[in-house]
Amino acid sequence: MATEANAAPGSANDVVLQFIKALNEEDFAAARGHAADDLKFIGVLGERDGAEAYFTDMRRMKLKYDIKRVFSDGDDVCIFYDIDMGGTTIFSCGWYHVVDGKVNSIRVIFDPRPILEAKK
Incomplete structure (x- = not known):
């Protein structure tokens, strides 16, 4: 991730990039060490309240992220x-x-049609 070099140590940007x-x-x-206990996840296909619920899903799904661009503004x-x-x-x-x-909330948006089509 080329964007890591631009993240100031301890900044929100740095915390999120280490999390990913x-x-x-x-x-x-x-990853759990970078997340708040009361982490709130809101996504296209559902929501998770609490870090444990989020990480239960992440351990099962094992998603891989290929970062294209990072923007930051203070704690966001x-x-x-x-x-x-x-x-x-x-x-x-x-x-x-x-x-x-710590990452306190995550909101993810995407077009879910490819996932829904694959489940047919």
């Missing part, structure tokens, strides 16, 4: 990425909010 890197490496303990980080969802790659946008050095 740990998920890509399936180092869920490290927006990432455009391709997400490999086990054979189906979806271009997505994730909005991450960091509180006290």
